[in-house]
Structure formats: C-alpha cells, structure tokens
Amino acid sequence: MGLSERIGRIKPSPTLAVSAKAKAMKAQGIDVVSFGAGEPDFDTPRHIKEAAIQAIRDGFTKYTPASGIDELKVAVCEKFARDNGLTFDKSQVVISCGGKHAFYNLAQVLLDPGDEAIIPAPYWVSYPDMVRLAGGTPVIVETHEENGFKLTPDQLDAALTDKTKIVVINSPSNPTGAAYTKEELKALSEVILTYPNAHVISDEIYEKIVYDGYTFTSIANCGEDILGRTVIIHGVSKTYAMTGWRIGFTAGDTGIIKAVSMLQSQSTSNPTSIAQKAAVAALKGPQEPVDEMVRAFHERRDYAISRLNGMEGVTCFTPHGAFYAFPNLNAYMGKTYKNTRIDSGFDLAAYLLDEARVAVVPGDAFGKKGYLRLSFATSMEEIKKGLDRIEEGLGKLKG
Numbered sequence: 001m002g003l004s005e006r007i008g009r010i011k012p013s014p015t016l017a018v019s020a021k022a023k024a025m026k027a028q029g030i031d032v033v034s035f036g037a038g039e040p041d042f043d044t045p046r047h048i049k050e051a052a053i054q055a056i057r058d059g060f061t062k063y064t065p066a067s068g069i070d071e072l073k074v075a076v077c078e079k080f081a082r083d084n085g086l087t088f089d090k091s092q093v094v095i096s097c098g099g100k101h102a103f104y105n106l107a108q109v110l111l112d113p114g115d116e117a118i119i120p121a122p123y124w125v126s127y128p129d130m131v132r133l134a135g136g137t138p139v140i141v142e143t144h145e146e147n148g149f150k151l152t153p154d155q156l157d158a159a160l161t162d163k164t165k166i167v168v169i170n171s172p173s174n175p176t177g178a179a180y181t182k183e184e185l186k187a188l189s190e191v192i193l194t195y196p197n198a199h200v201i202s203d204e205i206y207e208k209i210v211y212d213g214y215t216f217t218s219i220a221n222c223g224e225d226i227l228g229r230t231v232i233i234h235g236v237s238k239t240y241a242m243t244g245w246r247i248g249f250t251a252g253d254t255g256i257i258k259a260v261s262m263l264q265s266q267s268t269s270n271p272t273s274i275a276q277k278a279a280v281a282a283l284k285g286p287q288e289p290v291d292e293m294v295r296a297f298h299e300r301r302d303y304a305i306s307r308l309n310g311m312e313g314v315t316c317f318t319p320h321g322a323f324y325a326f327p328n329l330n331a332y333m334g335k336t337y338k339n340t341r342i343d344s345g346f347d348l349a350a351y352l353l354d355e356a357r358v359a360v361v362p363g364d365a366f367g368k369k370g371y372l373r374l375s376f377a378t379s380m381e382e383i384k385k386g387l388d389r390i391e392e393g394l395g396k397l398k399g
C-alpha cells in the first residue's frame with residue numbers, strides 16, 4: 001500500500017525500541033539489565049488510583065469536552081499559580097493525552113512548511129520528528145558538555161532567522177538532566193524577543209524531579225513579553241509515575257489553546273475521562289509521594305554518576321534534574337571486540353546489549369555522538385549490577 005509522504009519523514013522512537021528489545025530478551029529468559037526506561041519505576045500513588053476507581057464507580061465514563069474537564073483545567077491553573085507564580089485562566093489550558101501529544105498538537109497548529117523550529121541537542125528524541133511531521137524544519141543546535149549542555153545566547157542568536165517559529169526549551173532536560181537558571185533563561189529570552197515571529201515551547205515535564213536544591217524556573221517567569229510568547233507543556237507522567245495514564249497539559253496564549261482544542265475535537269477527542277479524574281487527584285492531593293520518589297532518584301543518581309566517572313575513559317556530567325545519566329564514551333570510539341569496530345553510540349549500545357546484557361540508549365538518538373543515555377529509574381540493585389556489567393564490558397574492548 002502506498003503510504004503518505006508525510007509518514008515517510010519520521011522513524012520509530014529509538015527509546016521505546018530499546019525498552020521493547022530489552023523486554024523481549026527478558027521474556028526469552030535472558031537476564032538483561034535495562035537502563036532504557038523513560039519512566040519512573042514506582043507505582044502510581046494509591047490516592048490517585050483510588051480517584052480513578054471512584055470515577056469508574058460514579059459512571060464518569062463518557063465523553064468529556066475535547067479539551068478536557070474544567071475541574072482538571074482549574075487544578076492545572078492552581079498548580080501554575082502555586083508552584084510557578086504564573087496566572088493562567090482555564091481558557092488558557094488544554095488537557096491532552098500526555099506531554100508528547102501536547103507537543104505534537106503545538107507543532108501541528110504552529111508550523112507551516114518552511115517554518116523553522118530550533119531544537120537544542122541533545123534533545124528528546126520525539127521533537128525533530130514531530131516537527132517534520134507537521135511540515136516544519138528542525139534546526140538542531142548542538143550544545144556542549146563544557147557549557148553544561150546548555151544553549152548559549154550567542155548560539156541561539158546565530159540559529160534564529162525570520163523563519164523561526166518555535167524555540168524548544170526543555171529544562172530539566174531529557175537526556176542530559178541540564179537545568180537552566182533564571183539568569184540563563186532571561187538571557188535567552190532577550191535574544192528570542194528580537195525575533196517577532198518566534199515562540200517558545202517550554203517543556204517542563206521534569207520540573208519536580210530536581211536535585212541539589214536546584215530551584216526550577218520557567219522561561220515564562222522572565223517577564224511579561226516572553227510570557228506572552230511562551231507555551232508551556234507539562235503533565236503528570238513523570239511527577240506522579242503516571243506514564244500509562246496519558247495525561248499532559250498545555251498552557252499559554254488563548255488563540256493557540258483554542259486551535260489545539262479544535263485539533264483535538266477533530267482527532268483524538270478528549271483524553272480518557274477516568275485518567276482526567278486521576279490527574280485532578282494527583283495535582284490537588286498530597287505531594288509526599290513525589291518527594292519520596294525524588295529522594296530515591298537522588299540517591300541513585302549520586303551512585304550512578306560517581307560509578308560512571310570512576311570508569312576508565314568515561315566522564316559523566318552530573319544531572320540537575322530528570323532521571324538520566326548521559327556519560328561521554330568518546331574514548332571508546334574506534335575500539336574493537338572480536339573484529340567488530342565500535343564507531344558510534346549505536347555500535348556501543350548494541351555491543352553492551354549483546355555482550356554485557358545491558359540495555360542503554362545511544363546518544364546518537366538524541367543528536368549527540370559518543371554518548372549513551374542510562375535511565376536510573378530502576379532499583380539500586382539493578383543499577384549496581386548493570387554498572388558492573390558495563391565496566392566489565394568496556395574493559396573487554398581493545399585498541
């Protein structure tokens with residue numbers, strides 16, 4: 001069957017592919033340690049599950065407005081007021097099927113062919129493909145470990161053109177864990193404001209998963225002008241261990257929100273009614289389970305980063321947020337094992353899966369060569385076992 005030209009512009013998500021391969025190996029009885037997961041290994045807190053069960057019992061099982069229920073939109077507005085000092089009216093909020101859907105929708109309503117979207121690399125794997133699918137052109141700007149994997153105002157200035165429609169800011173970042181300070185965001189916002197067509201999509205999905213007393217700031221906090229140009233995407237997936245529930249949200253300009261709501265009304269309709277009720281409970285209920293999860297991630301991060309930095313030829317940036325380590329393994333490029341040469345992160349990840357039984361995601365998938373992404377959203381025991389295997393596996397490479 002002839003498929004559309006449009007679908008030919010994208011490829012399957014490499015992160016989901018790694019997790020699927022590790023799961024398939026496990027199902028065959030192979031003992032694989034998986035560092036592939038992009039989701040907390042904790043269960044959804046009980047009070048959130050109870051709210052969903054109650055919604056089912058109450059018969060809250062029918063269509064809702066396509067843009068989501070008012071109760072959840074109000075809870076989202078309260079969250080932004082409480083946590084971020086940002087005032088949004090519920091007409092400025094739309095509920096979608098996860099943060100991914102939120103970004104997808106924005107790309108669809110903002111981009112025309114020829115429009116450019118600036119995406120700092122390393123980037124979350126889905127941004128460039130969702131931009132391409134919408135007909136836009138991803139403009140990848142490579143950030144460097146020396147700058148803490150952050151975009152500098154000069155780099156941004158050099159990338160911006162009259163065609164720039166979107167600048168993507170993802171702080172804390174997947175895959176590096178880099179998190180911008182308010183001063184850094186302010187400097188970026190000043191550059192963006194010199195281009196009247198440029199909007200910011202601020203992906204704040206890892207807001208709550210931060211370490212070392214880092215205080216989260218949104219670029220929308222950097223003044224009225226940039227607030228007017230910023231659309232925030234967020235959701236309950238990572239904060240409340242709710243990846244399977246598929247609830248994300250978008251907040252910003254009323255015209256953009258209206259367009260997204262219309263798009264949903266002609267595509268997905270509403271996100272699941274029951275999951276919306278669960279998300280209300282997540283946002284309005286006790287936040288202690290989040291603190292507990294972050295404490296566990298913090299401990300694992302400290303262990304994983306120090307182990308990685310202790311390995312021969314490996315250096316690893318200390319992430320300030322999210323739950324990923326992004327070690328630099330360039331020292332291993334060009335090495336060999338049994339006549340197989342390691343020339344990329346893809347080769348190294350394949351070698352580690354086949355020989356060391358450890359699943360990691362190649363940095364190449366995030367637009368950075370010579371790096372790997374390891375999720376520490378898995379138990380300390382698995383982290384120890386997996387890192388032992390990686391160290392041993394790297395030690396076998398020659399050259």
Ligand SMILES: Cc1ncc(COP(=O)(O)O)c(C=O)c1O
Nearest residue numbers: 038098099100124174205235237
């Ligand atoms: C940076 C970033 N944004 C958005 C998402 C989407 O999350 P979800 O669609 O599960 O809410 C993810 C998930 O991996 C992510 O890492």
